[in-house]
Amino acid sequence: MDAFLRLENPTEAQRAYRRWTLLWLTTAFVLFAVVGLLGLLMRLNQARWLSLPPELFYAILTLHGLGMVGTWFVAGMAVLGQILQRYVNPSLRASQIAYFGTLIAVLLLLTATLIGRLGVGWYFLYPLPFYPSGVWPLWASWVFLAFLTIAGLSWTIWVVDYLRAIASRYRLSEALAWPVLFRGRELDVPPVILIATVSLVAGLIGLLAAVVLLVLYYLEGLGTGLRNDALLMKNLTFFFGHVLVNITMYLGVAGVYALYPGLSGKPPLKTKRYVAAAWNVALLLVLLAYFHHLYMDFAQPLWFQRLGQIASYLSSIPAAVVTIVTVLALTYGARGAWTPSRLFLFLGTMGWAIGGMAAVIDSTILVNFRFHNTLWVPGHFHTYFLMGVVLMLLGFGFRFVHELSGHEEPPARSLGWLVALGGYGFLAMFFYGGVLSVPRRYAAYPDEVASGATLAQLATVFVLLLLTGLIIYAWHYVRLLRQAWSSG
Amino acid sequence: MTPQMQAFLVWLLWVAVIGIVFGIAVRGSSSSSPPAPERVDRMRLLMLLVLLVLAGFGLGLTLPRAPYPTAAEVPDRVVFVMGKQFAFALSEDPITNEEEYEEAIAYGSGVEVRRGELIEFRVSSLDVNHGFSLYSPDHRLIAQVQAMPGYVNRLRTRFSEPGDYSILCLEYCGNSHHAMRGVVSVR
Amino acid sequence: MALRAAFAAGLVFGLATGGYAGQEWVLPREEYYLYRPVPDVLVETVAGRRWLSSLWQERPLLITFAYTRCGGICRPFLGRLHKALEAIGGAGKAYTVVVLSMDPLDSPRSMYQLGQQIQRAHRPGWIWGILAREADIPRLLRGVGYWTRWDSTLQQYDHPSAVIAVSGNGRLVRILVGNEVRSGPLADVVRELRGLWVRAYPLPDSTVAFRCFQYDPDQGWRPDWGLMLLLLPGLLGLGFMFWLFGHRSRQSPG
Numbered sequence: 001m002d003a004f005l006r007l008e009n010p011t012e013a014q015r016a017y018r019r020w021t022l023l024w025l026t027t028a029f030v031l032f033a034v035v036g037l038l039g040l041l042m043r044l045n046q047a048r049w050l051s052l053p054p055e056l057f058y059a060i061l062t063l064h065g066l067g068m069v070g071t072w073f074v075a076g077m078a079v080l081g082q083i084l085q086r087y088v089n090p091s092l093r094a095s096q097i098a099y100f101g102t103l104i105a106v107l108l109l110l111t112a113t114l115i116g117r118l119g120v121g122w123y124f125l126y127p128l129p130f131y132p133s134g135v136w137p138l139w140a141s142w143v144f145l146a147f148l149t150i151a152g153l154s155w156t157i158w159v160v161d162y163l164r165a166i167a168s169r170y171r172l173s174e175a176l177a178w179p180v181l182f183r184g185r186e187l188d189v190p191p192v193i194l195i196a197t198v199s200l201v202a203g204l205i206g207l208l209a210a211v212v213l214l215v216l217y218y219l220e221g222l223g224t225g226l227r228n229d230a231l232l233m234k235n236l237t238f239f240f241g242h243v244l245v246n247i248t249m250y251l252g253v254a255g256v257y258a259l260y261p262g263l264s265g266k267p268p269l270k271t272k273r274y275v276a277a278a279w280n281v282a283l284l285l286v287l288l289a290y291f292h293h294l295y296m297d298f299a300q301p302l303w304f305q306r307l308g309q310i311a312s313y314l315s316s317i318p319a320a321v322v323t324i325v326t327v328l329a330l331t332y333g334a335r336g337a338w339t340p341s342r343l344f345l346f347l348g349t350m351g352w353a354i355g356g357m358a359a360v361i362d363s364t365i366l367v368n369f370r371f372h373n374t375l376w377v378p379g380h381f382h383t384y385f386l387m388g389v390v391l392m393l394l395g396f397g398f399r400f401v402h403e404l405s406g407h408e409e410p411p412a413r414s415l416g417w418l419v420a421l422g423g424y425g426f427l428a429m430f431f432y433g434g435v436l437s438v439p440r441r442y443a444a445y446p447d448e449v450a451s452g453a454t455l456a457q458l459a460t461v462f463v464l465l466l467l468t469g470l471i472i473y474a475w476h477y478v479r480l481l482r483q484a485w486s487s488g
Numbered sequence: 489m490t491p492q493m494q495a496f497l498v499w500l501l502w503v504a505v506i507g508i509v510f511g512i513a514v515r516g517s518s519s520s521s522p523p524a525p526e527r528v529d530r531m532r533l534l535m536l537l538v539l540l541v542l543a544g545f546g547l548g549l550t551l552p553r554a555p556y557p558t559a560a561e562v563p564d565r566v567v568f569v570m571g572k573q574f575a576f577a578l579s580e581d582p583i584t585n586e587e588e589y590e591e592a593i594a595y596g597s598g599v600e601v602r603r604g605e606l607i608e609f610r611v612s613s614l615d616v617n618h619g620f621s622l623y624s625p626d627h628r629l630i631a632q633v634q635a636m637p638g639y640v641n642r643l644r645t646r647f648s649e650p651g652d653y654s655i656l657c658l659e660y661c662g663n664s665h666h667a668m669r670g671v672v673s674v675r
Numbered sequence: 676m677a678l679r680a681a682f683a684a685g686l687v688f689g690l691a692t693g694g695y696a697g698q699e700w701v702l703p704r705e706e707y708y709l710y711r712p713v714p715d716v717l718v719e720t721v722a723g724r725r726w727l728s729s730l731w732q733e734r735p736l737l738i739t740f741a742y743t744r745c746g747g748i749c750r751p752f753l754g755r756l757h758k759a760l761e762a763i764g765g766a767g768k769a770y771t772v773v774v775l776s777m778d779p780l781d782s783p784r785s786m787y788q789l790g791q792q793i794q795r796a797h798r799p800g801w802i803w804g805i806l807a808r809e810a811d812i813p814r815l816l817r818g819v820g821y822w823t824r825w826d827s828t829l830q831q832y833d834h835p836s837a838v839i840a841v842s843g844n845g846r847l848v849r850i851l852v853g854n855e856v857r858s859g860p861l862a863d864v865v866r867e868l869r870g871l872w873v874r875a876y877p878l879p880d881s882t883v884a885f886r887c888f889q890y891d892p893d894q895g896w897r898p899d900w901g902l903m904l905l906l907l908p909g910l911l912g913l914g915f916m917f918w919l920f921g922h923r924s925r926q927s928p929g
Contacts (some may be wrong), residue, residue, distance in 0.1 A: 054663050061660075121660045127637065128616045128662060133573045134662045163919055172920035185659040205912030212904050229886045230617065230636045232901040239905070266522075274532060296619070296634045296658075298556065298641040299875035306551060308765060313543045321536045325528065333522035350510045357502040364546070365554035366494045370629050373619055373658040431499070435492045437629035439621075439658055442666040448627040448654050557872045562846045566709050582706030608710075612878065641875045657853075 004262045006403040013092070017085050018404065020095050024078030025397045027099075028071050029477070031106070032390070033470075035067035038441045040463050045443065047456035055135045057443035058119030065122025066109060069245060070151060072385060074102055075393045076251025077158055080199070080343060082400070083192050083258045084162060088169045094161030101154020108147035116140025121441065123241045124148075126233035130221070145221065148214055156207045166193060176283075177276035185272055191257050191271045191279075198283045199250040203289060208245030208446050209236050231299050231444065235290075242290035249352065249384060250282070252392035253323055256345050259325060259399055263342040264334040269326065278318030285315035294362040296372050305365060312363030316356050324353055339409035340473070341402070344395030351387030351423075355380050358431065373441075375452070376434025379427055387423045394473060401477055404484035415472050422466025429459035490628050556632070557644055564605035568592075571611070571618030571635035573662050576655050576670035586647070589614060597670035603650050607672075609643040611635045619658025622672065623652030632658050647674040679737075686809045702835050703820035705850035713738075713841050714818035716811040718775065720804035728845055729885075730802070735770045735848075735868040736841040740821060742778035743785045743834060748854050753793045755856040763862050767800020769869040770840075776805045777812055777823050778832065824845055840864045880887045 007014060038060045044050040045057055052060070077098070081090045112118040120128045129141045166175050170189060175197040179185040213236040219226050261268055269275075274426040291308025294300045327349045336342065358380035362371050371377065402409050438445065438452035445452035533600040569576055570592070576590035577583050578599040601607050611620045613635040621632035622645065630653075633643040647653065655670035715728040729735060739756060741749040753774065760766055776786055783804055790803035806812050816822060824833040838861065840849040849858070849864045863873050877886065886901045 054666070058660075058663060058665070089635055119663060125617050125659070128660075131573060131616050131662060132660045133664075160915075160919075163916070167920045167922075170920075172917065175920070201916050205908045208908035208911050209905075212907055216904075230638050231903055232886065232904065234617070234636075235905055239908070264517075296632055297636060297639075297699075298633060298643070299636065299639040299877065302556065302874075305554070305556075309551060309554075310547060313547055315537065317539045317543060320539060321532055324537060325532050328509065329512040329523055329528040329531075330517040333520040334517050336517070338517075346510075346514075350506060353506045353510075357506070358499055358545075361495050361499050364495075364550045365556075366550045367491070369555045370490075370492050370631065371495065372632060374629065393698060431496065435490075435496045437623065437627065439656055439666075441660040444666050446654075446656065446666065446669070448623050448656065480735065483644065526889070556874055559870055559872060562710055562842050562844060562848070564710075568706065582704065639875050639877050642873070 004086075004259055004403075005011055005400055007086075007278055007408075017090075017095075018082070018094055019485060020092060020099070021082040022400065022404070022481075024095070025075060025393075026481065027093060028078070028393075029397065029474070031067060031071040032075075033474070034468075035071060036062050038064045039069070040460065040467075043456050043460050046445065046453060047460055048444075048453050049457070049460070052443070054443040055119060056103070058121075058441075059113040059117045059136075061122055062119050062124075063109060063113040063443060067106075067258050067331045068385065069122060069241075070102070070105070070250070072389055072393065073155070073244060073248045073251075074098070075397075076255075076389065077155070077162075079255045079396050080196055080251050081162065083254060084165060084196055087190065087193060090165040094158055098154045098158035101157075105147050105151035105154070108150065109210060110482075111306045112136075112140045112143040112147060116143060120144065123237050125229060125237060126217070126230060129217070145214065145217060146417065148203040148210070152207055152210050152214065155171050156211075159203050159207065161199050162196065163204070166197055166200075176272045176280060178280075180271055180273050181276035181280060187271055189271050191269050191275050192254050192274065194271055194279050195250060195254045195257060198286075199247040199254070199280045202243055202250075202283055202286045203247045206240045206247070206353065209240040209243070213240060217450050221365035230418070231297060231457050234294060235300075238290045238293035239287075242293060243286060245381070245384075246286050246289070249389050250286075252348060252389035252396075253352070255392050255396040256323070256327065256349060259341065259396060261330055262344050263336060263339065263345065263399070264330045265336045265351070266330055266334065275322055278322040282315065285311045285318075288316050289363070292368070295365050295368045298467065300473065303426050307364055309365055313360060316360050319356065320353065324349060337409075338412050338416070338478075339399075340412040340415050341395040341399035341409060344391040344398065344414040344419075347416070347420060348388050348391035348395060348426065351383055351391060352389075355383030355388055358383060370437070371434050374434040375430045375432075375438045375440050375455075378440050379430030379434055382430060383427050387420075387427065391419070398473070398477065401480040401484040404487055405480040406487065407480055407483075409475055410476060415469055418465055418469030418472070422462045422469055425462030426459050429455040429462070492628065507645060516659065534539050561606065563608035563644060565601055566608045567599050567601070568602060569609050569611040569620055569670075571613040571620065571657070571661070571668075574657075574664035574668040575634075576618070576620065576657075576668065578655075578670050578672070586614065597655070599671075600673045600675060601647065603647050603674050606644060606646050609633070609645070611641045611643055612639060613637045616661050617659045618661050618668065619656075621656050621658040623647065623654040623656060625653065627654070629658075634659055647672070650674045678924070702852040703837055703850050705820070705847075705852075705860045708818075708820040708847045708850060710846045710848070711818070713839075713845050714811070715845070716815050717807040718773070718802070718804045718809040719783050720802055721783045724807055730771055730773065731841050731843060731845050733771065734768075735843050736773050736839075737770055738773045738775060738819070738839040738841060739837065739865070740775055740777045740816075740823075740834065741789065742776045743781055743789050744778060744831070746831060748836055750789075750793065750848055752854055752856070753789075756838065757798075759856045759858050759861055760865075762858065763865050765800075766798065766868065768916050769865060770800070770897050772801045774801070774803045775815075777816060777821075777834065779812065781805050782810070806892055806923055820850060838864070842868070 029114060042060055045052045082093060084090050118136040118147045174189050174192055177187060177194045180187045216228050244253055255472050257269055288307055288311035291304045293306055362365055362376055362380055433452055433455045436451045438449040523578050567578055568583045569578050570589050572589055575593055575597050577589045579592040583589050584591050611633050618635040619632060620635045622630050631645050633641045651674055653672040657665055657668035716728055718725050718727055741753055766772055774858050786803040787804055819839050821837060826833050835852055836854045838851040842848045848867060851860055886899045
């Protein structure tokens with residue numbers, strides 16, 4: 001058994017770090033289960049099989065969206081930390097601060113949404129938090145801002161610490177593989193360091209955008225008389241939101257780079273020139289693509305809109321040419337067993353490609369005119385997440401508990417089928433909803449788009465398949481947890 | 489075929505290509521021998537070129553057709569649209585403040601226009617962001633624009649078929665977002 | 676619907692007359708006159724008589740009103756308009772500026788002299804004149820939402836300052852009001868008259884801070900603090916990256 005994650009003679013510090021990774025992943029999986037079931041509740045409500053009051057539906061919508069974004073960001077960060085730990089020394093203290101910060105943030109979010117009934121959606125588009133229309137009290141908006149502040153601060157500390165750890169061993173040019181890129185030199189820097197640096201720098205920029213956004217919110221909320229420009233706030237919101245979600249994807253991809261070669265019986269990947277080029281380009285494009293969220297704002301300058309489409313188109317290419325071809329080449333003729341972890345990493349990469357194409361299509365201004373804020377949008381980002389980064393991180397977690405506990409992985413077959421069939425069936429209903437012009441984020445569907453209810457009914461059936469697969473996964477995972485912890 | 493369906497089919501085509509390529513890799517994982525690195529690099533280069541050409545083609549085909557009118561043309565009719573939690577007010581008279589909104593809404597969230605006319609919707613919002621969208625009588629989304637506070641967005645449409653075009657809100661705006669609506673009657 | 680139309684008509688009438696009374700709406704509101712046909716009137720200048728329609732068929736118009744006895748805003752306003760349009764450019768090519776008198780005592784010659792005062796020399800694309808028929812004055816003013824009121828104690832007209840944009844087929848496209856000539860909106864209007872589509876415009880609101888762009892008469896659109904705020908995260912993030920790596924690798928080389 002190849003053991004990337006299980007070091008031969010781990011030091012006490014390395015063991016402690018491993019335990020924290022296990023704690024992070026387990027916490028994330030628990031949150032995923034809870035927040036995922038909330039998603040099922042929403043689908044049941046849209047299917048007219050359940051009748052939630054709208055204020056509860058939209059509070060759940062907010063909790064589900066922010067919960068998922070946050071959960072997979074922290075899970076991805078934990079996975080990245082575990083991988084980085086092989087090469088550099090991320091601080092356990094920073095990870096712990098982030099952990100407790102996240103827990104407090106979760107409590108605040110639960111308070112604001114479930115008790116306060118705050119329903120602002122995951123991107124809380126300005127100035128909605130200030131217009132509760134009698135549904136949520138003022139304190140809920142403040143608790144929500146506190147949630148954002150605490151989550152943002154603790155994650156910034158975490159991101160900065162990883163960068164610090166990388167910087168203490170590598171020069172910037174090395175971490176970004178510039179000698180390889182510009183001079184074609186061989187370099188002893190694993191691709192994961194490059195991906196991490198790109199993701200972390202982009203992530204930091206996204207988090208700083210959130211800081212600016214929050215400062216503007218506070219300035220207005222504290223009654224300074226200042227009012228914000230809705231267009232600027234929207235730009236900041238999607239800058240931060242898009243970058244954070246996008247780099248979460250990259251964090252999962254880091255897991256693929258780290259684990260997939262070994263699981264396919266191949267040596268670790270080297271930082272080749274095309275890898276260096278692709279990820280350096282990604283750093284630029286990830287910051288520009290967010291403009292595609294504002295196509296329907298005619299007040300946005302035209303060249304921003306065009307830049308949005310061009311950046312969105314181009315950002316798919318390095319991903320496809322480098323990561324996807326690499327995964328395919330590692331798969332072909334590998335003869336390795338299809339364990340769940342390997343299968344999940346493979347399927348996750350495929351989901352990235354499929355969701356990516358859905359995103360490219362929707363990032364076409366001409367198409368966006370018909371798809372913007374229809375179910376096509378959750379279709380594409382659920383593909384990215386559920387069938388992409390979630391599978392990658394679940395694959396990582398599966399491998400992690402098995403390596404730590406010293407067990408062989410069980411065969412993947414039924415697990416793979418259930419997750420793939422359930423997942424894609426569930427997603428297909430979103431995509432087809434987009435084709436039928438069904439709006440996203442509707443607690444109930446009016447007559448014009450009543451087909452949305454039928455699609456929701458079908459979707460819940462597929463969710464049950466997916467759920468069965470995830471329960472099998474959870475059973476395997478939980479079974480080994482104690483052993484993994486004690487040997488960790 | 490609706491534009492939505494066309495986009496869907498393009499995507500399905502891609503899904504099929506991706507599925508086939510990943511399927512080949514899975515099939516090849518047990519039977520074949522690993523590909524030589526040079527062959528992988530050649531494929532990578534080929535794929536880069538193909539994707540660059542496709543992206544260029546896609547951009548060239550779609551960017552100039554982005555639905556932002558560039559040439560000014562005098563519309564036959566102006567309809568003022570104001571969003572406010574949770575109804576759209578529509579009127580041929582300006583709606584710029586709460587009173588005008590209330591006056592307009594007193595007559596219902598609708599307006600009548602003639603088919604074939606070039607209509608300019610001047611869309612704004614009194615409170616939060618809303619999404620002004622037009623649904624054809626057979627319930628397909630045909631046009632949309634954001635209603636953003638502090639800005640007036642000008643959306644132009646020509647209705648070729650008579651009937652009632654529903655307006656739904658396409659930007660989440662709060663508790664009755666799904667019930668926020670209006671109508672354009674085309675005669 | 677009929678009720679609604681009657682209501683709307685009443686509202687327009689009420690506003691128009693309200694405007695004449697100078698009480699509720701001191702400034703013309705473009706929303707009520709948008710895309711309506713502008714009355715065709717006979718314009719007389721020192722060069723002769725022309726129908727307004729023949730002017731707009733030649734190229735779109737920017738119409739403004741002034742009178743030579745005016746002891747108030749007319750001259751400063753015309754001066755600002757002249758300066759702003761010089762900066763924006765396009766007079767005589769993309770549009771014609773028509774300065775008309777609403778005072779029956781004015782003559783083509785007196786308006787010509789007013790033009791000379793403001794512009795010092797003849798400028799192409801500017802027309803200074805009067806309405807050949809006195810009865811056309813109220814007809815044109817009403818048709819474009821403009822008003823005047825004779826103040827007998829001051830022996831002056833009360834009137835707003837406005838620029839009225841008329842398209843090539845005689846429809847009213849925009850009314851810009853106010854004594855200050857705001858270059859941004861004026862440039863937008865000129866863009867639209869040149870046949871370029873203006874997709875959106877911000878509503879004036881003095882309490883809004885940090886817009887992304889502001890219009891500067893000298894430099895055109897210039898980035899405002901809002902755009903800086905949008906660039907700030909990227910600059911700070913990259914700056915921090917360079918600092919951190921530079922700093923750390925000095926501490927522990929290799």
